[in-house]
Structures are given as C-alpha cells and as structure tokens.
Amino acid sequence: MDSIRNLTLGDIIREHRRSWPLQTAVVDGSTRLTYLELDDRVSRLANALVAHGVGVGGRVLWLGQNSFRIMEALLACAKIGAVLCPVNWRQTPEELAFVIDDSAPAIVIWQEEEVGEDVRAGRALARTSDARWLRHDTAVHPAGADSAADSYEAFLASGAADDPEMEVGAELPVLQIYTAAFSGRPNGAQLSHLAIISQDLVIAMAQQITPQYRYLCSGPLFHIGCFMFTLATFHMAGTNVFVRRVVAEELCELIDRERCTGAYILGPTIDQIVEANRDGRYDLSSLRILGGRPEWVAMTSPDESPWGRRPGGFGQTEVMGMTTFTAFDDPDDPASRPLGTHGRASPVTSIRILDDDGAECRHGDVGEIAVRGLTVMNGYWDRADENARRTSNGWYRTNDLGRREADGSISFIGPKGRMLKSAAENIYPAEVESCLRTHPAVADVAIIGVPDDRWTQSVKAIVVLRDGNDGNDGSDSSDGNDGNPVAGSPSVTAEELIEHCRTRIASYKKPRTVEFIDALPRKGFLVDYDALDEQFGGGAYPGGTNRSA
C-alpha cells in the first residue's frame, strides 16, 4: 500500500491539470501555459526522455538562462525518476566542462543566445561525449546551426501524449544543484521530491503563497534561493513569470502587466527599478516588499507575511534552502526578539550544534550546525567520501558553525573550513572574526594561527580599520600585548580589540596579537588566507599546513 502514501512533483502537476486546468502556470516572453497545457508538454517531454533511454537516476543538464522550460524539464524528470541539474551559466568553459563530466548527463538542454559561446567551448573541453544535446532556443533563432532533430521543441514534440504514469518514489532525487567549491571542486547536492515538497509547504506558509500568488522568477534558477520560491509557487498552483536574466525595465513591465505579487530582487536592482520607474509609468503596486528606500516603498505594497516582515535565517542548498527561519518569531512583540541572529528550526527539520565528536554543544557554545529532517539532501552526487564525512549518527553536518543561544534561537557564525588549535582547544577563526566585526572601528578582519611552541598555535588578528583609522600600512605591526596605541589610529588599540574579544568570547579564543593592514588579500570574494599566512607567519594548523577542510 506504500504507493498510496506517495507524493512526487509528478503527482502535483497531475493534480494541477485537473484541479486548476485554466490557471496560468507559467509566463515566459510570449509563452503562456495553463496547468493543463504545461502538463501536456511535461508528459510529452517525459515520454521523449524515456524513448531516448533516460531512466531512473538519469541526469538532464540545463545549460541556459532562466526559462519556463526549467520547470518543464524538472517535472518531466519527476515523472520518470530522472534528475534535472540546472547549471550556473555564468561559469567559465572550464567550469562548465567540469559539471558536464561530473554529472555525466544523458541529455543536455542548452541555449545559444547570450551563453552559446561559453557553452560550446565547455562542451568541447568536456570528456563526456554520449549526451544528446538539445538547443532550447531554436524557436527564437530558427536559422541556428543545429538541425531540427537537435531542437528541444522537436524532441519534446516527438514524445507520446499520454502521461507515462510511472511509479516514482518520493525519496528519490529529482533536482541536483552544484554548490560552492569548499573542497576544491563543486559538488552536486541531490534533492528529493519529498525535500522539495516539504520545503514548498514551509515556504508557502512563511511567504503566504496561495494559488493567487504570481512570482517573478528574476533570480537565477541554478541557485536554491530563488528556485525555492518558484517551486513553492508551482506547488500551490500559483503563476510563475520567468525572465532570462535581470534587466530592470523588463522587470517593471512584467510586474505591471502580470500583477506580480512576489519577485526575487536584490538591492542594486531595486535602485535600477526606482530609476527606471521614476516617472511612475509602471504600476508596481501589486508587488509586496519588505521596505527600503522611500521611492521603492511608495511604488509597491507592504509584505505582511511572516517572511515578508522578518526574512532571513540559515540555509544551504544541501537542505533545500532555509532550515532556520526568523519569520516565525513574534513580529508584534519586540521583547520576544530572539537572542540568536538566525531564528529557529524550520518545522520540517531538527537542528543540533555538534562538537567534533558528534556530541551536542551546550547552549552558548559554538559548534557545527547539523541538520536532520525532510529537506536534507540525498548526499552529493558521486562523492562517497565527502558524504561519509558529512554524516554522523543520523545527522547531516553542514560544515558551517553556529551557536544555540539561551532562548533556543540559532546564530550562524561562519564556515567551518578553517580551524586553529590552542592546547586542547579548537578555535574557529569565523567566531573570532565575527566577534571583532562587532567593534565599530573594525572594517574587515581575518584570523590566522601562528606557530607556538607551548600551545601549538596562537591567535593572530589581521585587522582593517574603518576610514581614518587605517594609518598603518600592511608592513607595520603592533604587538597587541604592549598596550601602545596603534600609530595613526588613535581611536583603537590592539589591546582594546583584544579586550573586546575577551569580554565576549572564551578567553582562549581571543587574539594574542593584532596586525593592521590596508586591505585583506582576496581571491574573488574569499579572503586569501594562504597569502596572510605567508605575510604574517601563520602555520602549524591541525591536520597539516593546508587549513582548508
């Protein structure tokens, strides 16, 4: 009787075609499909995939920008037990080639417009040769180089019309998203039907998504941050409006025309929209927002949902996005404002703060955030060692550090990757950095460990002061223990920064020395700790010279 209690993304579109046959499911350029029409296309695509030999666990790669076809391909995969992997199209050809080889897809759906050059270069670099490549935007460019046989639309049309009606377990993966390269290469987090379905319900609850919700999918769908709202909108039979990528004027037109109630819009885009709509020619009043610039607030409506009033929390692709929420704290009672910065566990997960032995930390102590529950991924694709390392006693270890505060709320501290050792104590640089950042004179900070004969390592802070305080160049250094004010920065001394830490975190974690520097060396967004070690004598990290996990 088990199949009686099953529920997959395929079941949801099957129900929607019956319950909401006339409801608009997707809007994308000139394409508008009802749930009935979308399901017809999904079934055809599913049958075409099966006819091509794509079976349970088969991979379908999406190498293109946002499109309603991402949902369509995901649902087709859902109906046959296959897995859709939407790839970050902003990557270099080398990075694209890595994902192509790593996921070993049976089908690659790709896009010529805007991204075709890099995609073709990635394809040329990849070793995988047996995938069928289908271009999805040939309708846009009918004169494209590919034959009709290589067009996504022709492939879809070749599929039989009937629903394949295959039995697919809700515990199987259906979506694979590559996450940050914490171990030197990206890893594909596999997310099951049940993970998506249960997260949908939580997101729909937090954001008050109903069938009347119209979501502008204006964030990248290869990231869970936007996709989790798209999926919740789909699940609740709302309408998803797709844009290939963010162009402020286009977003204005779509919000106005489609009466969008939600959208994925970040700060810089808000500025562009406010500028583009300065004359008020677009009616954006359907859009519900948190707040912000007065001009932005004036042209939109307030979002009164729990998420709208208190967005935020801790999340990871590996747990289908958010797994703690600030949304459920009482918005009307400031006294109930939690001590932690990242809210409390989602209703579909449990959270534990674990030490390195897998024991639960006391409240107030920093440890690794571990998660268990319906939204936890089915492991990384083809990463047995990493999956084993990230699993202990029935808990998924996030590789991120956090703290459970006295009132039960959670604070996210930072990535666990780097660790220092002082005598028997583990010290997480992220925690010390997080503490120093709360000092008003500190603009930026990195913590390294320097060899110490007696204690293995001692903690050194490399600090960038705020404007007017950064009189020292990087070559100057000041022993934090001598009490002298830092030359040229009268407002704070090394000793004061050390004292700042001593009163806020365990004393053994406080820096013993402080160095001031103009700017931290970076590789992309990430601080280049290797360069700092070289410059300031870091070393003796536990587990060898490479401090990265």
Add this chain to the structure above:
Amino acid sequence: MDSIRNLTLGDIIREHRRSWPLQTAVVDGSTRLTYLELDDRVSRLANALVAHGVGVGGRVLWLGQNSFRIMEALLACAKIGAVLCPVNWRQTPEELAFVIDDSAPAIVIWQEEEVGEDVRAGRALARTSDARWLRHDTAVHPAGADSAADSYEAFLASGAADDPEMEVGAELPVLQIYTAAFSGRPNGAQLSHLAIISQDLVIAMAQQITPQYRYLCSGPLFHIGCFMFTLATFHMAGTNVFVRRVVAEELCELIDRERCTGAYILGPTIDQIVEANRDGRYDLSSLRILGGRPEWVAMTSPDESPWGRRPGGFGQTEVMGMTTFTAFDDPDDPASRPLGTHGRASPVTSIRILDDDGAECRHGDVGEIAVRGLTVMNGYWDRADENARRTSNGWYRTNDLGRREADGSISFIGPKGRMLKSAAENIYPAEVESCLRTHPAVADVAIIGVPDDRWTQSVKAIVVLRDGNDGNDGSDSSDGNDGNPVAGSPSVTAEELIEHCRTRIASYKKPRTVEFIDALPRKGFLVDYDALDEQFGGGAYPGGTNRSA
C-alpha cells in the same frame, strides 16, 4: 543515510525543547508546561512504557475526556514507535468494550471523573485482560480507589529521565482513531507521523498558525476535526489550552485569560457564549472567528486567514482530516468562485473520481472519491479485507461519492454505501437526493430502488415537503408520471420534481415515481432505508437484499 531525512513527532518535541524552551506548550486547569517541561515528562512516560514492554506497534488507549495528557501520551508513543488511540468516551460500555478488545492495548489510560462508571463497565465487558490500566485523574481525586501503582502520574514518574532516542520511522503509525461504523463496526484508522506532520503544515498554512497561536482545544480530541488543529498548533510551537469538555462559561474564562486566538466552537456553543458574556465581562477579542451573530462578531475579531475566510472542504479521519480545501480559492474575486462545493485538493494529496472499475470519471460525472498522498492512513488496524477492498491501483477509495466539476473543483455528494442498478447503469441515491434537495419545496428526501422486471430497478423518491406543502400523509402516494398535482401541496407536483432532476442529472438517474411522506424514518441521524423499502416496496438491490456496502 535514511535516518537523516526522517522526521517524527518525537523529533518535533525534541527540537521544541531546544528552540522554544520557555514557550508554554500546554495549559490544562492548573497545569502549565513549557516545551522543555513537556518533553521531560514525555521522555519519562516513553521510558516507563518501554519498561512495561510496550514496543513498536504497541497500543496505548486513552479512555477519558480532553487533557494535555493526550498530547503527552501521543508524543511518548511517538518516541518509541507505539500508537495512541484516543477513544470516544461518549460511547456505551458495550461500544467501549469493542474498542478495548479490537485494539488490544498494552496500556489503558482512563479517567474516573464523569466517565468512570461507563469505563469500568466497558472494562468488565471486554475480553482483553492483560492491559495495564492507569488512572490519569488520581491527582484530582487523591482518595480514589486505585493504588498509587495504578496512577498515570506514578507510572510516568517511574520512567527514566533521559530521552529514549530510539529510531522510529516517519512512515509508522502513531495515532489510531476509530471511525464511523459503515461496515457494521467501527474501524481504527492508523495515521503515520508523516501523515500528521504533512497535514500540520497544510493546516498551519490555511489557518496561519504560528508560534504565537493559542488554540483552545474545546472539541473532542477523539475526532480528527479538532485534533488536527491541536496537532498543527503543537507542530508550530504554539500553545494548546485544554478543556475536558464544553462548558460555555469555562471557555469564556479561558479565552479571556489565555488570550486564545483559535478554538473549536460550534453553533450551539456560540449561542451559549453570547449569552454567558452578554454583560461583556469576558474579553474575547483575541479570538479570531469567521463571522456569525452580530453579538458574537462584536465580542471577537475577524479571522483573515484563508481557512478563516473560507473554511470547508472534504475530509475523513482516514486521510488525517481535510483533503480538499475551499480555503485556497481567491477570496477577493467572486468570479473565481469554484463550481464545486468542496474546493480543491490539498497540497499534500491527489484526488481522483473513480468509477467502479477504477477508471477516472469524466468531469461532471459522479464517482467514488479516491485519495493518494502523504496524509493517507496506513490502513485500518486489523482489517485486511476492508483495506484490500478500499485500495485499488495505488489509490485509497474513500467510500464517499464526489464529482469533479468543469473548473477542476470538487463536489462531495454523499456516502457511497447504497447503490441502485438500472439496466447497466449504477445509480447512487446520494446523487439523486442531493439534486432533489436543491428544489425549494423539498425539505427531506430519500431514494430507494423498486424491483423492475426490465431494468432490474427503478428509482423511487420518498419526499418530505417544506411546511405547508406536506398535505399528504405517508399513506398517500402519487405516481410521478401522471402529471396530477399532489393533493394538498399545490406548489409542486411529482412530475415537477422529476423534471427538476431530468434537467440536472443524467435522465436514467431521475426518479420514475415519487412518494410524499410526513417525515423520513430514522435510526439516530441516519435514514432507515430498510423501513422505507418495507413500506414502499424497495428491493432487487445489486449484490443482494442488503444494500449497505
């Protein structure tokens, strides 16, 4: 890695003790417990149950009125894989004995006050003798006849304090509720952790239940109708306020004191509350309600949640309560009001209208409502034949009739139990009755089948007319085909009623004859069709003379 994606009711209380240690979980008389305190008691009870030999699948019966201990016992069962069965205490001793014998409990938790006499009589009638009986209200009556060893509180206190930390699968049953005796005896619907958890999310979404929700559990917790809100409130870390049974004055006091935001209150109780609070001495403004009498509206606040604005749908204990909802239709757009009376499928279930062969009916045709999805029960306890009969091709057959309308919405028609046969056609009396009830002159109606040599049966309607139209006594009859007005009821003729059906349902379903009667014979709430058959010559039902399924 499977346990990593598990989530049980035990996991939820474990998380709540950490995330919401200071939040009030339950209020019951003078008892107030935080989530931390509740979980401490739950672990002790769980350990005591294990020490008594209660294992996975073991049954714990609750024979008492509403109490926070129902939640406590449910959660203790959840932690060890056992099943709580809260029994309808309004039943006769014979009925109680049936449930005791049928469920074969290891533990019976019972109550002396108000219900003790019937419970003891039921216990004496039951054949099951090896259950341990624990009285839960000995603290209320310390001079009770039972020794301390037979007190629930002493039993709980005997359990070890540590969380048992047993691995329990979310797919296992944890709650068993006996449902209507459609097959001549009640059947215990077994509901899994996942059924409860997923329904919680849907109810919390529909009713906008957050940790700030305070629910007055004033409906019977042996029915799913009230319990599904109690469970959702628990899941979202809200506060449940328990009353043993409904006393209007007590409800007023509790709503006032605890600032309850929700409650299970039906019409007659509303009248009592309005009366009890006529002088406005209770502040009931925290309570959110749908609407109703002006006095009631004036003393409460409007419920703006989707469920609050449009409560209703189709549900069954067997699918953890509601499985279609009217709540998600657009409340602001009357044009979108669905054709169906019972909304659309819940986001965690699929619905099909099936014919007797298990094929899907066309839109507009009546068939059996079938459900599939996360909330479907794990079958009835110890009813292999009935479970097999109610299962086909991966769908649970509800034994209820419904129709999918052209817009995809669902109408519930009535119980399937009785069926008529006219040539090759199945005719469901509920559908014809439902159609006749829409005629303004019809107060009540029952459909029977009378033997017909050519067509097996022909349809006969037994009609009670509204006041002023019921001039005929039951012995008068009128052939519906003769066109004569019914004596004494000038406003409607048999022919008019038949024509009313002909234009609304398939012609073969319309009555061929109509009888008028003062009142339908009833057994309790149910129409006594056997008496009608005897009086009006019914018979030749498919499957023998007993028309009941």
